[in-house]
Amino acid sequence: xxxxxxxxxxxxxxxxxTIAEIRRAANTGIYRIRGWGAKRVLPTLDDLVFxxxxxxxxxxxxxxxxxxxxxxxxxxRAERPVHLDIPVTIAGMSFGSLSAQAKEALxxxxxxxxxxxxxxxxxxxxxxxxxxxxxxxxxxxxxYGMNPDDLRRADAIEVVVGQGAKPGGGGMLLGQKIxxxxxxxxxxxxxxxxxxxxxxxxxTGPDDLAIKIVELREIVDWRVPVYVKLGAARPYYDTxxxxxAGADAVVVDGMQGGTAATQDVFIEHVGIPTLAAIPEAVRxxxxxxxxxxxxxxxxxxxxxxxxxxxxxxxxxxxxxxGTAALIAIGxxxxxxxxxxxxxxxxxxxxxxxQDGTDPAGITTQDPELSSRLDPVIGGxxxxxxxxxxxxxxxxxxxxxxxxxxxxxxxxxxxxxTVEAAAMAGVPLAGTGWTPGTSG
Amino acid sequence: xxxxxxxxxxxxxQLNQVLHDAESxxxxxxxxxxxxAVACGITTDVTVEVAGSVGYYCAGMHQVGTVVVNGNSGxxxxxxxxxxxxxxxxxxxxxxAATGCGGLVVIEGDAxxxxxxxxxxxxxxxxxxxxxxxxxxxxxxxxxxLGDAGADLGDSIYEAVLxxxxxxxxxxxxxVEKEMRPEHLAAVEHLLExxxxxxxxxxxxxxGSARQMYSFHVDDIDAELAEGPGGTR
Numbered sequence: 039x040x041x042x043x044x045x046x047x048x049x050x051x052x053x054x055x056t057i058a059e060i061r062r063a064a065n066t067g068i069y070r071i072r073g074w075g076a077k078r079v080l081p082t083l084d085d086l087v088f089x090x091x092x093x094x095x096x097x098x099x100x101x102x103x104x105x106x107x108x109x110x111x112x113x114x115r116a117e118r119p120v121h122l123d124i125p126v127t128i129a130g131m132s133f134g135s136l137s138a139q140a141k142e143a144l145x146x147x148x149x150x151x152x153x154x155x156x157x158x159x160x161x162x163x164x165x166x167x168x169x170x171x172x173x174x175x176x177x178x179x180x181x182y183g184m185n186p187d188d189l190r191r192a193d194a195i196e197v198v199v200g201q202g203a204k205p206g207g208g209g210m211l212l213g214q215k216i217x218x219x220x221x222x223x224x225x226x227x228x229x230x231x232x233x234x235x236x237x238x239x240x241x242t243g244p245d246d247l248a249i250k251i252v253e254l255r256e257i258v259d260w261r262v263p264v265y266v267k268l269g270a271a272r273p274y275y276d277t278x279x280x281x282x283a284g285a286d287a288v289v290v291d292g293m294q295g296g297t298a299a300t301q302d303v304f305i306e307h308v309g310i311p312t313l314a315a316i317p318e319a320v321r322x323x324x325x326x327x328x329x330x331x332x333x334x335x336x337x338x339x340x341x342x343x344x345x346x347x348x349x350x351x352x353x354x355x356x357x358x359x360g361t362a363a364l365i366a367i368g369x370x371x372x373x374x375x376x377x378x379x380x381x382x383x384x385x386x387x388x389x390x391x392q393d394g395t396d397p398a399g400i401t402t403q404d405p406e407l408s409s410r411l412d413p414v415i416g417g418x419x420x421x422x423x424x425x426x427x428x429x430x431x432x433x434x435x436x437x438x439x440x441x442x443x444x445x446x447x448x449x450x451x452x453x454x455t456v457e458a459a460a461m462a463g464v465p466l467a468g469t470g471w472t473p474g475t476s477g
Numbered sequence: 478x479x480x481x482x483x484x485x486x487x488x489x490x491q492l493n494q495v496l497h498d499a500e501s502x503x504x505x506x507x508x509x510x511x512x513x514a515v516a517c518g519i520t521t522d523v524t525v526e527v528a529g530s531v532g533y534y535c536a537g538m539h540q541v542g543t544v545v546v547n548g549n550s551g552x553x554x555x556x557x558x559x560x561x562x563x564x565x566x567x568x569x570x571x572x573x574a575a576t577g578c579g580g581l582v583v584i585e586g587d588a589x590x591x592x593x594x595x596x597x598x599x600x601x602x603x604x605x606x607x608x609x610x611x612x613x614x615x616x617x618x619x620x621x622x623l624g625d626a627g628a629d630l631g632d633s634i635y636e637a638v639l640x641x642x643x644x645x646x647x648x649x650x651x652x653v654e655k656e657m658r659p660e661h662l663a664a665v666e667h668l669l670e671x672x673x674x675x676x677x678x679x680x681x682x683x684x685g686s687a688r689q690m691y692s693f694h695v696d697d698i699d700a701e702l703a704e705g706p707g708g709t710r
Contacts, residue, residue: 186559
């Protein structure tokens with residue numbers, strides 16, 4: 039008898055991946071912890087298309103006419119607003135989850151195209167400060183490595199309330215990555231499985247947050263902007279409350295947003311997709327009359343210039359990338375396929391950022407593995423990638439007749455699915471029907 | 478001679494800027510009236526006396542010098558203190574000395590919930606009692622409580638050391654009582670002296686981490702079977 043799978047039917051409910059997970063759980067007695075972001079099928083920005091120019095719309099010359107990409111955050115409140123040359127930033131990722139070389143590569147790449155990088159749960163390193171001309175300092179519940187001197191060295195402060203991969207959850211860094219340096223920065227014993235706090239220790243709601251933001255501004259003498267980062271859960275209400283608390287920018291991170299380590303059940307089942315989150319955040323900003331004043335930074339699964347342009351057209355001012363930036367500097371490189379396979383994965387599938395065994399030297403603290411990543415080359419790759427994202431976004435904006443990428447608007451979009459039309463608040467392609475608004 | 482700054486006449490921003498720009502000296506802050514973020518972010522060796530009660534985050538991220546609140550303090554007193562001394566002569570609300578990395582925080586009265594939460598090296602001496610969840614996830618430093626401690630003291634504690642003279646309502650997860658050895662008696666004596674408080678170190682009991690939550694427990698039945706009699710499954 040053959041085992042020809044053409045004669046066998048795989049269960050939709052209990053497919054091989056599900057069976058493997060049940061077997062893994064039965065063997066270990068612990069939930070699956072992994073990196074990356076949501077992997078299941080979700081409504082995405084791919085479900086939108088640009089309409090482009092036509093009889094009633096003038097396009098701009100693709101190779102000649104100017105199409106601006108700059109954004110200023112914190113103007114009018116901070117003494118030193120953040121000037122970004124492109125509307126794409128690098129999301130918060132900690133030293134500890136990433137190697138020092140990876141942090142340096144991110145800093146080099148972002149700086150060379152005039153944008154910012156962000157620290158993470160674990161404090162600021164010299165590598166990232168030294169190589170980032172614009173560095174956003176995250177202020178997290180754990181306060182690992184929190185230092186007022188670093189706060190003053192930052193170009194902006196980002197109060198992290200939540201993260202798209204795990205709204206309502208704290209960080210996680212397993213023992214194999216808690217080296218002597220990481221442990222010292224976080225004041226933790228070396229080698230423990232570190233589970234960060236999920237709530238801030240000294241404030242408990244939006245009224246407290248408003249006072250906290252004043253304190254942070256006072257400590258830095260009102261020099262730099264303050265962002266508030268939210269995992270996309272209730273973006274309409276959370277954005278409004280962040281504005282009320284005094285944020286200069288609100289970061290909304292959809293459920294496709296990545297992480298270095300958390301429970302798989304969190305990644306796949308908590309939060310809402312980026313496509314659904316952006317319009318809700320924009321609705322809150324518009325109702326409060328602060329859209330384009332308080333900046334919206336959209337994150338979670340941004341991969342291409344098309345994603346950038348669509349997020350901006352929906353009303354975001356900036357997008358933030360994490361997973362895509364890691365891929366740009368070498369994550370999941372096919373050149374390491376043999377090594378990924380030796381670890382039970384393969385290039386293109388590698389998600390075990392928590393293990394510290396990354397052959398590409400990015401999500402690891404192992405000195406030998408880390409040394410494989412050349413931060414100069416990694417920085418160049420990231421700079422090239424960011425340039426492509428920007429060029430693609432400009433291409434689409436010009437095609438829609440816009441002289442600045444921030445002039446893109448929902449009117450430039452149509453949806454390919456009813457779900458995307460409802461979430462984005464744009465018509466289903468080929469119809470005048472926007473579910474929920476036009477009957 | 479101290480410089481007087483009256484918060485009825487001077488906005489908070491101006492007060493903090495004066496304190497940030499000062500290289501040394503003494504300052505008397507008058508009429509605080511529960512203001513938030515008073516004397517936060519001090520980086521030089523100044524002495525600040527606040528005449529009255531303050532709101533949230535007084536002396537937040539304090540780095541050098543001394544701040545004394547002659548009254549009660551709101552939430553987050555001396556949060557993330559790095560060094561120096563902060564004292565309140567009255568009570569302190571929740572999250573006193575939260576995430577403090579160094580220095581000394583003295584609360585002459587009682588402290589509310591989550592006193593010393595996520596402390597990372599600060600020394601805290603409380604003359605009265607503390608509320609629930611004291612020293613939650615405390616990583617390093619010492620907490621000395623002359624009175625009682627509320628429920629779940631030291632929940633999920635790492636390497637901080639807790640001393641209580643009075644009754645502890647309950648210990649949190651992974652927090653256990655430990656032996657008071659001579660070095661701990663000496664440590665309490667030193668901290669009481671630094672806080673200018675009188676008590677006998679031998680009256681205190683010590684609490685700390687059982688270190689049972691430091692790592693996930695992961696079973697591996699397959700590996701066990703593979704290594705068992707017969708060698709393979």
